[in-house]
Amino acid sequence: MNIRSQVSMVFHLDKCIGCHTCSVACKNVWTDRKGAEYMWWNNVETKPGTGYPTKWEDQEKYKGGWESNGNGKLKIKSTGKMKIIPNIFHNPHMPSIDDYYEPWTYDYQNLFNAPEGTDQPTAVPVSMIDGEKIDVQAGPNWDDDLGGSPIYAEHDPNLQGLSEQQRLQLSSVERLVFFYLPRICNHCLNACCVASCPSGALYKRGEDGIVLIDQKKCRAWRSCVSACPYKKTYFNWFTGKSEKCILCFPRLETGQAPACFHSCVGRIRYLGVLLYDADRIEEVAKLPDDELVEGQRSLVLDPHDPAVIAQAKRNGIADGVIEAAQRSPVYKFVMKWKIALPPHIEFRTLPMLFYVPPMSPVQASKPEDTIQHVSDNLFHDIDDSRVPMKFLANLFGAGHEGGVRYALRKQKAVRWHRRAETVGDVDRETADRMLREADTTREEADAIYELTSLCTFEDRFVIPPMHREQAIEMMKEPHEHREETGFGFVGGPQRGL
Amino acid sequence: MSQNFLDQFLFVALPYVCLFTFFLMTIYRYRMQSFSYSSLSSQFLENKHHFWAVVPFHYGILVVTAGHLVAFAIPRSILAWNSHPLRLYVLEVSALIFGLMTLIGLVGVIVRRLTHSKIRTVTSPTDWVLFAMLLVQAASGIAIALFYPWGSSWFASNLSPYLWSIFKLSPDVTYVAAMPHLVKLHIVLAFVTIGFFPFTRLVHLLVIPNPYLWRKPQVVRWYGTRSKI
Numbered sequence: 001m002n003i004r005s006q007v008s009m010v011f012h013l014d015k016c017i018g019c020h021t022c023s024v025a026c027k028n029v030w031t032d033r034k035g036a037e038y039m040w041w042n043n044v045e046t047k048p049g050t051g052y053p054t055k056w057e058d059q060e061k062y063k064g065g066w067e068s069n070g071n072g073k074l075k076i077k078s079t080g081k082m083k084i085i086p087n088i089f090h091n092p093h094m095p096s097i098d099d100y101y102e103p104w105t106y107d108y109q110n111l112f113n114a115p116e117g118t119d120q121p122t123a124v125p126v127s128m129i130d131g132e133k134i135d136v137q138a139g140p141n142w143d144d145d146l147g148g149s150p151i152y153a154e155h156d157p158n159l160q161g162l163s164e165q166q167r168l169q170l171s172s173v174e175r176l177v178f179f180y181l182p183r184i185c186n187h188c189l190n191a192c193c194v195a196s197c198p199s200g201a202l203y204k205r206g207e208d209g210i211v212l213i214d215q216k217k218c219r220a221w222r223s224c225v226s227a228c229p230y231k232k233t234y235f236n237w238f239t240g241k242s243e244k245c246i247l248c249f250p251r252l253e254t255g256q257a258p259a260c261f262h263s264c265v266g267r268i269r270y271l272g273v274l275l276y277d278a279d280r281i282e283e284v285a286k287l288p289d290d291e292l293v294e295g296q297r298s299l300v301l302d303p304h305d306p307a308v309i310a311q312a313k314r315n316g317i318a319d320g321v322i323e324a325a326q327r328s329p330v331y332k333f334v335m336k337w338k339i340a341l342p343p344h345i346e347f348r349t350l351p352m353l354f355y356v357p358p359m360s361p362v363q364a365s366k367p368e369d370t371i372q373h374v375s376d377n378l379f380h381d382i383d384d385s386r387v388p389m390k391f392l393a394n395l396f397g398a399g400h401e402g403g404v405r406y407a408l409r410k411q412k413a414v415r416w417h418r419r420a421e422t423v424g425d426v427d428r429e430t431a432d433r434m435l436r437e438a439d440t441t442r443e444e445a446d447a448i449y450e451l452t453s454l455c456t457f458e459d460r461f462v463i464p465p466m467h468r469e470q471a472i473e474m475m476k477e478p479h480e481h482r483e484e485t486g487f488g489f490v491g492g493p494q495r496g497l
Numbered sequence: 498m499s500q501n502f503l504d505q506f507l508f509v510a511l512p513y514v515c516l517f518t519f520f521l522m523t524i525y526r527y528r529m530q531s532f533s534y535s536s537l538s539s540q541f542l543e544n545k546h547h548f549w550a551v552v553p554f555h556y557g558i559l560v561v562t563a564g565h566l567v568a569f570a571i572p573r574s575i576l577a578w579n580s581h582p583l584r585l586y587v588l589e590v591s592a593l594i595f596g597l598m599t600l601i602g603l604v605g606v607i608v609r610r611l612t613h614s615k616i617r618t619v620t621s622p623t624d625w626v627l628f629a630m631l632l633v634q635a636a637s638g639i640a641i642a643l644f645y646p647w648g649s650s651w652f653a654s655n656l657s658p659y660l661w662s663i664f665k666l667s668p669d670v671t672y673v674a675a676m677p678h679l680v681k682l683h684i685v686l687a688f689v690t691i692g693f694f695p696f697t698r699l700v701h702l703l704v705i706p707n708p709y710l711w712r713k714p715q716v717v718r719w720y721g722t723r724s725k726i
Binding site: 080081082084088089090091094095096097098127129130131132190191194195197198199200202203204205206207215216217218219220221222225235237238239240241281468489490493494495496497 | 529530531532533534535536537538539540541542543544547548551552555556614615617618619621623624696697698700701704706708709710712714715716717718719720
């Protein structure tokens with residue numbers, strides 16, 4: 001057993017209000033630069049919708065992620081190993097700027113400089129790439145709140161396997177429904193971007209599992225852009241380097257939550273450490289689709305287990321990190337309560353960002369128009385929600401509904417339990433029966449309720465001590481380290497000629 | 498006398514200046530500005546014409562350059578190969594085909610960069626100078642192949658010794674001095690390109706990713722030696 005620690009995340013979709021504050025926080029801190037204008041390391045998508053870049057989930061188009069072929073081998077779908085040689089000059093599956101959008105600004109000067117005339121001067125949109133006037137056709141969030149559904153929502157790749165009736169239901173005005181999907185880099189365990197980089201510029205940090213791109217080693221072979229199935233590595237067209245979400249590691253190292261987590265208005269984001277067994281990554285990534293979610297959970301180890309603690313110490317994990325793992329909110333959501341699920345686990349990258357699937361209103365047009373909460377099946381409205389179970393399963397369960405249904409039933413049971421406790425219009429007996437049927441207890445339901453609704457900063461973000469300087473000091477004389485570490489960038493990073 | 502002086506300048510002084518610049522500046526740039534070592538791909542901004550321009554250009558120039566290197570390194574084997582007319586034709590014709598691929602690809606590259614305004618914004622003045630040099634170089638190479646046939650043989654017999662003399666630090670210009678002007682132009686431009694190399698995007702050639710085929714898929718970096726923590 002080879003235990004490593006991973007800073008992992010949970011996004012509670014039932015709480016996301018789609019305000020994009022996270023995206024703006026990230027944009028202001030990291031991607032407000034030439035060549036990075038189009039990048040949204042954090043973006044929020046409306047589901048159903050095609051997302052950003054358009055239809056990123058459609059791997060028939062983008063060839064992202066891994067495929068497990070018959071003879072038990074994992075292969076990068078786009079350009080791994082031998083396939084890179086003939087394809088290095090032109091990457092066959094690379095998205096272009098048109099798959100994202102062309103960033104633009106407005107010619108504000110025209111408002112001041114326009115010659116006198118009969119019309120009001122306007123600020124026309126101009127491209128931020130070549131400065132030419134552009135006719136804006138798309139943006140990173142063009143389909144927000146189902147805008148333009150016939151073009152966007154209806155082409156959501158997750159609608160695969162839904163009946164015609166279910167699809168119609170999603171778009172008819174009285175019954176339509178949507179929810180938000182905020183996305184950042186998943187800092188995967190079996191990162192496809194890392195495995196695809198010909199230069200070895202991408203790497204996972206051993207201590208916390210953050211996936212980064214070494215800007216000095218990146219040579220713009222562009223493999224990572226094609227390989228990442230979540231399309232969370234971006235090509236900076238100006239510097240000729242790929243860039244991605246860095247999980248705000250400079251903030252984490254000083255004990256602060258990443259900018260998108262910190263600014264989250266709906267408080268949907270949780271961050272904490274998971275301990276996992278690095279020796280079993282490949283074995284799990286090869287499992288059949290329906291075993292992947294459970295397989296990934298089996299990688300995560302119980303930080304309270306004395307044997308795990310002992311082994312973790314042998315593997316060089318600091319006591320502070322183990323202690324952080326024991327208090328990790330992510331461990332609770334993913335392992336204890338099992339209500340957080342990885343997105344598109346069928347891409348086989350083993351993402352370490354988990355989503356609590358959202359509840360949705362029940363369908364308004366049922367045969368009998370009243371919703372009976374005293375029916376024998378207390379969870380009937382889970383299956384009758386406006387968001388078809390199959391849709392959520394395509395997103396969070398590789399098409400298999402079991403895990404999603406379990407998570408939703410438990411969330412519903414928590415709601416009813418709390419209603420019985422605080423409002424009292426639900427009788428205790430029914431609430432208890434629901435708890436039982438949802439495989440939970442009053443104590444657990446209260447804990448879920450507390451971490452969902454009453455969570456403070458300290459509850460949501462259990463940031464392990466990173467003490468990078470101290471870690472170095474423990475291993476090496478600081479002066480010696482200083483002599484070896486070099487100057488970093490001399491004169492700042494400059495685009496090559 | 499002045500002709501001799503010119504030959505000395507073009508085929509002795511210039512090559513040494515260019516080679517010296519090449520080694521000094523590539524190393525200096527790699528150490529001081531390794532961030533700037535990038536292929537600066539523009540595929541992201543324009544993905545359709547890219548294939549038809551960049552792919553033939555790269556395959557063409559790689560094979561042609563490799564051919565020059567082989568003739569320089571093992572001239573006798575090339576001459577032995579060429580001793581049979583059929584084999585000579587095969588070699589010459591395939592070299593010409595790859596030369597034409599280079600030229601066509603290069604013209605495609607230039608046209609692409611001229612016509613797409615987005616690509617123009619990521620094309621520096623250095624790039625235009627480089628493209629002009631490569632264009633003249635490719636065109637003169639093809640002209641030489643057409644007008645002064647069996648270059649693979651006379652390169653191996655006459656130019657290879659000259660190049661070796663440069664590297665052996667005892668330059669001998671006798672063979673080169675007798676070459677036609679077109680060939681001289683090709684040689685001079687080749688050295689100038691080598692000298693210009695470290696100041697251009699060509700440096701990506703030096704960082705082609707060879708360890709990728711052997712390394713493990715996942716890369717993990719630790720602050721220090723893990724066991725010591």
